[in-house]
Amino acid sequence: xxxxxxxxxxxxxxxxxxxxxxxxxxxxxxxxxxxxxxxxxxxxxxxxxxxxxxxxxxxxxxxxxxxxxxxxxxxxxxxxxxxxxxxxxxxxxxxxxxxxxxxxxxxxxxxxxxxxxxxxxxxxxxxxxxxxxxxxxxxxxxxxxxxxxxxxxxxxxxxxxxxxxxxxxxxxxxxxxxxxxxxxxxxxxxxxxxxxxxxxxxxxxxxxxxxxxxxxxxxxxxxxxxxxxxxxxxxxxxxxxxxxxxxxxxxxxxxxxxxxxxxxxxxxxxxxxxxxxxxxxxxxxxxxxxxxxxxxxxxxxxxxxxxxxxxxxxxxxxxxxxxxxxxxxxxxxxxxxxxxxxxxxxxxxxxxxxxxxxxxxxxxxxxxxxxxxxxxxxxxxxxxxxxxxxxxxxxxxxxxxxxxxxxxxxxxxxxxxxxxxxxxxxxxxxxxxxxxxxxxxxxxxxxxxx
Amino acid sequence: xxxxxxxxxxxxxxxxxxxxxxxxxxxxxxxxxxxxxxxxxxxxxxxxxxxxxxxxxxxxxxxxxxxxxxxxxxxxxxxxxxxxxxxxxxxxxxxxxxxxxxxxxxxxxxxxxxxxxxxxxxxxxxxxxxxxxxxxxxxxxxxxxxxxxxxxxxxxxxxxxxxxxxxxxxxxxxxxxxxxxxxxxxxxxxxxxxxxxxxxxxxxxxxxxxxxxxxxxxxxxxxxxxxxxxxxxxxxxxxxxxxxxxxxxxxxxxxxxxxxxxxxxxxxxxxxxxxxxxxxxxxxxxxxxxxxxxxxxxxxxxxxxxxxxxxxxxxxxxxxxxxxxxxxxxxxxxxxxxxxxxxxxxxxxxxxxxxxxxxxxxxxxxxxxxxxxxxxxxxxxxxxxxxxxxxxxxxxxxxxxxxxxxxxxxxxxxxxxxxxxxxxxxxxxxxxxxxxxxxxxxxxxxxxxx
Numbered sequence: 045x046x047x048x049x050x051x052x053x054x055x056x057x058x059x060x061x062x063x064x065x066x067x068x069x070x071x072x073x074x075x076x077x078x079x080x081x082x083x084x085x086x087x088x089x090x091x092x093x094x095x096x097x098x099x100x101x102x103x104x105x106x107x108x109x110x111x112x113x114x115x116x117x118x119x120x121x122x123x124x125x126x127x128x129x130x131x132x133x134x135x136x137x138x139x140x141x142x143x144x145x146x147x148x149x150x151x152x153x154x155x156x157x158x159x160x161x162x163x164x165x166x167x168x169x170x171x172x173x174x175x176x177x178x179x180x181x182x183x184x185x186x187x188x189x190x191x192x193x194x195x196x197x198x199x200x201x202x203x204x205x206x207x208x209x210x211x212x213x214x215x216x217x218x219x220x221x222x223x224x225x226x227x228x229x230x231x232x233x234x235x236x237x238x239x240x241x242x243x244x245x246x247x248x249x250x251x252x253x254x255x256x257x258x259x260x261x262x263x264x265x266x267x268x269x270x271x272x273x274x275x276x277x278x279x280x281x282x283x284x285x286x287x288x289x290x291x292x293x294x295x296x297x298x299x300x301x302x303x304x305x306x307x308x309x310x311x312x313x314x315x316x317x318x319x320x321x322x323x324x325x326x327x328x329x330x331x332x333x334x335x336x337x338x339x340x341x342x343x344x345x346x347x348x349x350x351x352x353x354x355x356x357x358x359x360x361x362x363x364x365x366x367x368x369x370x371x372x373x374x375x376x377x378x379x380x381x382x383x384x385x386x387x388x389x390x391x392x393x394x395x396x397x398x399x400x401x402x403x404x405x406x407x408x409x410x411x412x413x414x415x416x417x418x419x420x421x422x423x424x425x426x427x428x429x430x431x432x433x434x435x436x437x438x439x440x441x442x443x444x445x446x447x448x449x450x451x452x453x454x455x456x457x458x459x460x461x462x463x464x465x466x467x468x469x470x471x472x473x474x475x476x477x478x479x480x481x482x483x484x485x486x487x488x489x490x491x492x493x494x
Numbered sequence: 495x496x497x498x499x500x501x502x503x504x505x506x507x508x509x510x511x512x513x514x515x516x517x518x519x520x521x522x523x524x525x526x527x528x529x530x531x532x533x534x535x536x537x538x539x540x541x542x543x544x545x546x547x548x549x550x551x552x553x554x555x556x557x558x559x560x561x562x563x564x565x566x567x568x569x570x571x572x573x574x575x576x577x578x579x580x581x582x583x584x585x586x587x588x589x590x591x592x593x594x595x596x597x598x599x600x601x602x603x604x605x606x607x608x609x610x611x612x613x614x615x616x617x618x619x620x621x622x623x624x625x626x627x628x629x630x631x632x633x634x635x636x637x638x639x640x641x642x643x644x645x646x647x648x649x650x651x652x653x654x655x656x657x658x659x660x661x662x663x664x665x666x667x668x669x670x671x672x673x674x675x676x677x678x679x680x681x682x683x684x685x686x687x688x689x690x691x692x693x694x695x696x697x698x699x700x701x702x703x704x705x706x707x708x709x710x711x712x713x714x715x716x717x718x719x720x721x722x723x724x725x726x727x728x729x730x731x732x733x734x735x736x737x738x739x740x741x742x743x744x745x746x747x748x749x750x751x752x753x754x755x756x757x758x759x760x761x762x763x764x765x766x767x768x769x770x771x772x773x774x775x776x777x778x779x780x781x782x783x784x785x786x787x788x789x790x791x792x793x794x795x796x797x798x799x800x801x802x803x804x805x806x807x808x809x810x811x812x813x814x815x816x817x818x819x820x821x822x823x824x825x826x827x828x829x830x831x832x833x834x835x836x837x838x839x840x841x842x843x844x845x846x847x848x849x850x851x852x853x854x855x856x857x858x859x860x861x862x863x864x865x866x867x868x869x870x871x872x873x874x875x876x877x878x879x880x881x882x883x884x885x886x887x888x889x890x891x892x893x894x895x896x897x898x899x900x901x902x903x904x905x906x907x908x909x910x911x912x913x914x915x916x917x918x919x920x921x922x923x924x925x926x927x928x929x930x931x932x933x934x935x936x937x938x939x940x941x942x943x944x
Contacts, residue, residue, distance in 0.1 A: 075803030135805055141703065198803050225709075239708060243804050251767035253591070256918045257791040258689060258889030259675075261819055262733070262783035263763065265773045268792035268814075269725065276726035279719070283712070313713065317701035321844045323715045333712035341707040342718035343807050344798035349815060353525025353648050354693050354852060355585055356817050356890075357793050357918055364718075365799060367806050369711055394771045402804060439708030440806075468706040468807055 049487045052177050053480055060483070061156070061476070063093065064169050067131070068149040068158040074109055074132035074198045083109045083194050086131045090192050093169075097176040099190070104210075106202035109194030113213075116179070116188045124187040125490065126216035126453070128443060129168025129223060130196035133160035134468045141470035154476050161474035163467035167222040167460045168192055170479055174486030183491035189216055193443075196223070199243065199403035200443050207450045218416050218494075219447045222482070224437060224459035225467075229477055232428040233435040234421055235457045239338070240370035240407040241440035242380055245400040246271065246387060248362045254348070255358040265394035267362035268347045274397075275364065277390050278340055282326035283333070285340050285368075287386045293373045297336055316464065335436045339369045369438055376404030405442030408455070416454055419494040424458075427485045458486060499937045502627050503930055510933070511606070511926070513543065514619050517581070518599040518608040524559055524582035524648045533559045533644050536581045540642050543619075547626040549640070554660075556652035559644030563663075566629070566638045574637040575940065576666035576903070578893060579618025579673060580646035583610035584918045591920035604926050611924035613917035617672040617910045618642055620929055624936035633941035639666055643893075646673070649693060649853035650893050657900045668866050668944075669897045672932065674887060674909035675917075679927055682878040683885045684871055685907045689788070690820035690857035691890035692830055695850040696721065696837060698812045704798070705808040715844035717812035718797045724847075725814065727840050728790055732776035733783070735790050735818075737836045743823045747786055766914065785886040789819045819888055826854030855892030858905070866904055869944040874908075877935040908936060 053060075072086035073079040087103055087110040094101045094114035104111040109132060136146035136159045144150060149158035156166065171190070178184040191214065195201050207214060226233045248267040255264060279285055310322060310330055322330040325337050333339070347362035349355035368383075370376055380401045391397035410417060412434055424432045444455045460482030466472050503510075522536035523529040537553055537560040544551045544564035554561040559582060586596035586609045594600060599608035606616065621640070628634040641664065645651050657664060676683045700717040701710070729735055760772060760780055772780035775787050783789070797812035799805035818833075820826055834849045841847035860867060862884055874882045894905045910932030916922050 075801070075805070077802065135799070135801060135803075137799070137801065137805075138704075241708075241806075243806075251769055253767075253916065253921075254588075254919045255767070256889065257789075257793060257817060258691075258819055259887065259913070260763075260767075260784055261791045261888055262785075262787055262789040263760075263772045263774060263780035264767060264769065264784075265771075266791055268795045269729070272722040272725035272792070272795070275719065275722035310713075313710075317703075317705070317710075317714060319701055319714065319844060321715075321842075322713045323844055324713060330713035334710055334714075335712075337712055339707075339712040341711045341716055341806075341808055342722070342798065343707060343805055344800045344809070345718045345722070345812070346796045346798075346800040348792065348794035349585070349587070350794045350796040350813075351525070351585060351587060352527065353585070354815060354817070355525070355587075355793060355918065356691075356693075356791075358791055359794070362795070363800075365804060367707060367804070369708055392771075394769060394773055437709065438711055439706065463709070466703065468805065469703045471703075 046488055046491065048181055049177060049484055049491065052181055053483050057480065060173050064166060065149045067165050067169060068160055069147055071147045072132050072194065073135050074195050075135055083132065087112050087194055090131050093172055094190065097172065098179055104206060106206060108202045111194065111206055112192040114190045118184055118187055122185065122187050124189060124216040126214055126219045127171050127188070127190040128219060128221045128447065129171055129192050130164045130194065131168065131192050132194040132197050133163070133165065134197050138470065143471055151476065155473040156476060156479070157471060157473045159472055161472050162461040162465035163472065164196065164223045166474040166479055167482065170460055170482040171222050171486055174483045174490065177483060177487040178491050185493050186490050188490070189214060196443065200446065203443060204446050207446055211450065214451060216451065216453055219451065219453050219455040220458055221441065221444060221455060222458050222460050223441055224439065224457055225461040225463050225465060226459050227435070228462055229428065229475065229481060230430070232424055232430055232432040234424065234432050235437045235459055236412060236434045237372065237409040237436040238407060238441050238444065239438050240374060240376055240405050241442060242368040242370060242376045242404040243402040244366050244383065245402065246364045246366060247398040249360065249396040251358065251360055254360050257356045257358050260358055264358055265392060266358045267395055268359060270392060270395050271362040271364055274387060274390055275342060283323055284325060285338065287379065287383050289382050290338070290379060293375060294338065294371055295373045334438045336371060338371050338374060341367055343367055369440060370407055372407045372409050374407065376406060380404060405440060406445055408441065408444040410456065414454055416494055417456055420456055420458065420489055423488045424485055427481060427488055496938055496941065498631055499627055499934055499941065502631055503933050507930065510623050514616060515599045517615050517619060518610055519597055521597045522582050522644065523585050524645050525585055533582065537562050537644055540581050543622055544640065547622065548629055554656060556656060558652045561644065561656055562642040564640045568634055568637055572635065572637050574639060574666040576664055576669045577621050577638070577640040578669060578671045578897065579621055580614045580643050581618065582644040582647050583613070583615065584647050588920065593921055601926065605923040606926060606929070607921055607923045609922055611922050612911040612915035613922065614646065614673045616924040616929055617932065620910055620932040621672050621936055624933045624940065627933060627937040628941050635943050636940050638940070639664060646893065650896065651853070653893060654896050654900070657896055661900065664901060666901065666903055669901065669903050669905040670908055671891060671894060671905060672908050672910050673891055674889065674907055675911040675913050675915060676909050677885070678912055679878065679925065679931060680880070682874055682880055682882040684874065684882050685887045685909055686862060686884045687822065687859040687886040688857060688891050688894065689888050690824060690826055690855050691892060692818040692820060692826045692854040693852040694816050694833065695852065696814045696816060697848040699810065699846040701808065701810055704810050707806045707808050710808055714808055715842060716808045717845055718809060720842060720845050721797070721812040721814055724837060724840055725792060733773055734775060735788065737829065737833050739832050740829060743825060744788065744821055745823045784888045786821060788821050788824060791817055793817055819890060820857055822857045822859050824857065826856060830854060855890060856895055858891065858894040860906065864904055866906055866944055870906055870908065870939055873938045874935055877931060877938055
């Protein structure tokens, strides 16, 4: 433990939290166009916070939400680290399940509650405060660049083009991303693999209007029945995805990895989520199924009358939002094509079926022999005072691939949150200790040469 | 054609329409509690319109929406007809599919457009104007009673108790209901059978909150996947309903009836609804499937994120509204029991599944030898100038059973609307000619002895 770093952080704690609360109060929901003004407000706020600690800053506009950039060049010969985070958040709906307003942060039992507290405002702000710490203590050993975007929760639509167009500006020896979770502060982990993503939507259109189900029931096919039938054909009873060639490119991990890499106590999951049984792909444990195997989830499904009371109709339209998580070596564009033709094949000719592919990203994985990884892991051990375990996580961070492929640098995840932060859910939270330890860890990394 | 009746109606036409528009402007949506005041407004309006033409009236309050009652006793020895209609309407959602405000009636191409124009405000008001006509012309041959309820669209929850408690008051020789459609004004039909109904809801609860699908996908069962799987098991590929014993009590109609009783041109349905293929239960035509066979429809299905953009979650809850249409001799309570246990049997133990039965009603059928039916059919022939055909309709009018069973009278349907009125759908309409012919037909029936 570095006493100077530790002292600085604990002296500044109240100021750090006060500032973070300001950021959490801005409802920067990138998916909802009603929040466009809030997106600009959040970008401006983040930019100021970088300028305040002494970085050169700039806001890049994009066809979507703006990207904030900052840099501190200490020495042309020093190595350069590029940090990445995002200031946008997931929609907060359903609001009624939140104990308090999702954009009025508060602390309860040592947790900060707010939409974005952990994903990713709390974590990206920990990076900024780590930069502040190292700069205030004059221990900074790297040139620093930082990119904070506003479209992570909608698939980082414009980030790829931005990185391509600014390759020279963003040139770095190492890229660090803080946008995930370690198992717990007492058993630290470093993520060395995330799943890829394929986001799609299905729209089934039957009759040209909602119909009286008494008059037409039996003769006119029901889009809700059709979409349910099709969804039931996406997986079999063994939880195997039925899209042709879906598993063709999946490379099995060696048994040793399967044993060492999974990270959740299954009975704890059941207790925490109040469910009596988990599921699993045949041949894999639930923990493996949720981290190292590809999956398919229905994220939303809707059609017909969903209000109070009843309405005896055959609806005109049924819709579903479907995402898949992909693993190392799967090609999302290939799978998107096979998904489209599978759905088209199983659709009856009584309705029109449209498949929309929104976006995709391949999976990420890091070699355990990477030198930067080994150095950062060593710092983590010192700060968290326990040997960190490498893990795979089931989530997707497509930007890892963007940076790796376009900039040609190693990308390393320094996740600061916890498994039970309820990101994307009501009552999202971030432990105050996690926030402070995170600042300490990042400060330590950038305060010593690698 | 009775010249006097015809003259009176065509002289009063503008007044009749003006009055009907007043009623259509009241948004009396029984299913939505925000409209409770409108329900009282509509009841009061209907009551006044009965009083204005010379009936004794009374409003009965119920635990739900009030029931309007009116009567005109001309002679203790005369036969009594009890009319029935309802002043409540279906929800108007989705509003964006209406060309104009559903509660701002207007006439276009000789059709009155408004929620309730045909179902049932337009029809029950035609009954009232027929009473006015016969009373004004002093040709009324029957004692008249009329019940107009406000809960037909929510399953007539309190009507049964009301009829039971007021058996003496409602005593009649014949009950007439105008709440349906004839095939068209040029090919008149009289409905001699309607299907029964069973209304239910399924709620599937998985984890205690919406989850990040990347973190938990693969290990935690998805309520939307589960509900889709279960819905897909409700019917087989032959459109046969899979609930055990579902068809046990169904009595097949003789072939002669099957040939004479169905009523729709299948190519016209496809053209009207813009669909390329109809469905049918194996062994029955689409027209038979939609009128004389039991069916099951998903009226609404929802869960997860359904807003703009994406949200990568496993939702906590999935819900579906399901109704069945039952035919002659099927017992809805028995089927409700079998449905519940079937759903419970096919539900996986990874989720909680709740089945809620809302209400039910058995089917109605009338003998073609009924004397009243024959007399009313003869009047229809005179007014519409063509031989009416008896038909079965797929809809459900549980009140027919209520009156038949509790009062022990014949119940006859005098449907005034048309197949293409889009009842329960956006842009509901009612032909001005249908409205006026309906008044004429009912006036003729009550102006001559049966």
